[in-house]
Amino acid sequence: MSDPLADKVLLAPRVAxxxxxxxxxxxxxxxxxxxxxxxxxxxxxxIVELLRQLMERQALHRIDGGGLDDTQIERLGQTFMMLxxxxxxxxxxxxxxxxxxxLDLGPLGRLL
Amino acid sequence: xxxxxxxxxxxxxxxxxxxxARGGLAAIFSSVEAAPEPTPDALLAHERVVEQVMAVQPVLxxxxxxxxxxxxxxxxxxxxxxxxFEESLASVDGCVELSVRVRWTPSNxxxxxxxxxxxxxxxxxxxxxxxxxxxxxxxARSSTSRSEPGLLAAAYLVPAEAxxxxxxxxxxxxxxxxxxxxxxxxxxxxxxxxGDR
Numbered sequence: 001m002s003d004p005l006a007d008k009v010l011l012a013p014r015v016a017x018x019x020x021x022x023x024x025x026x027x028x029x030x031x032x033x034x035x036x037x038x039x040x041x042x043x044x045x046x047i048v049e050l051l052r053q054l055m056e057r058q059a060l061h062r063i064d065g066g067g068l069d070d071t072q073i074e075r076l077g078q079t080f081m082m083l084x085x086x087x088x089x090x091x092x093x094x095x096x097x098x099x100x101x102x103l104d105l106g107p108l109g110r111l112l
Numbered sequence: 113x114x115x116x117x118x119x120x121x122x123x124x125x126x127x128x129x130x131x132x133a134r135g136g137l138a139a140i141f142s143s144v145e146a147a148p149e150p151t152p153d154a155l156l157a158h159e160r161v162v163e164q165v166m167a168v169q170p171v172l173x174x175x176x177x178x179x180x181x182x183x184x185x186x187x188x189x190x191x192x193x194x195x196x197f198e199e200s201l202a203s204v205d206g207c208v209e210l211s212v213r214v215r216w217t218p219s220n221x222x223x224x225x226x227x228x229x230x231x232x233x234x235x236x237x238x239x240x241x242x243x244x245x246x247x248x249x250x251x252a253r254s255s256t257s258r259s260e261p262g263l264l265a266a267a268y269l270v271p272a273e274a275x276x277x278x279x280x281x282x283x284x285x286x287x288x289x290x291x292x293x294x295x296x297x298x299x300x301x302x303x304x305x306x307g308d309r
Binding site for chain 2: 005008009010011012013014056059060063064070073074075076077078079080081098
């Protein structure tokens with residue numbers, strides 16, 4: 001089957017992207033009784049991931065501005081590294097992918 | 113129930129859809145039984161309608177699936193949001209959206225366990241994304257981007273006549289960065305630049 005959007009490709013990737021469109025269209029927080037725990041985890045982890053990214057950005061700004069000494073930088077780096085690792089463990093535990101940790105805010109676009 | 117495709121300046125008589133016009137603004141819609149399901153075919157059909165309108169005049173594409181009770185409600189929306197719609201139409205006039213995605217293998221020296229190295233990686237990631245995004249943003253009227261380790265996803269609002277120079281610049285950037293995998297799609301309606309419709 002030919003791709004109806006082939007005429008939209010101005011520069012093709014060397015590696016074909018994974019086809020996630022179907023999933024993206026149907027993504028909702030899962031709230032049925034069996035899936036409620038996972039749905040809640042998805043929501044909570046999405047918020048945590050948002051905060052993690054904001055804090056990491058803030059930390060990079062501060063380091064860039066020269067406001068931190070070596071010990072502080074090392075400790076910050078350790079903290080973010082552990083946080084990222086822990087996030088990965090939680091995602092694995094609840095069977096979530098990076099792409100699940102996002103919310104469609106309708107007219108506002110995507111959260112992350 | 114009606115399903116809305118786009119807000120624009122004048123009715124689109126050449127297309128098989130309905131229009132409602134209110135003094136310098138128009139909305140393109142069709143009648144539906146129920147809110148449409150987001151199947152690939154339905155999305156493509158929606159996209160094609162918006163593009164047909166875009167071919168002749170500036171559009172504010174409406175996100176797929178927006179429904180209103182009837183034509184009167186739509187006319188009311190045009191009246192109520194007139195200033196915002198006119199401003200948005202002026203901001204996208206003559207422009208199309210180009211989408212750029214860049215992938216690479218994220219650097220991962222964090223395996224050494226050093227916090228400093230970990231942050232250095234994050235710096236490196238941002239530098240990479242910036243090296244691609246900055247020069248392209250310079251060619252665009254407006255731009256939006258997000259990046260995560262190994263990915264830059266950006267959209268650029270580019271004057272229609274500047275699409276060629278834009279993709280030319282992108283190809284030049286690609287040639288300078290053999291380790292990065294680029295893709296670019298478009299021209300699209302300005303989905304990423306219509307604010308809160």
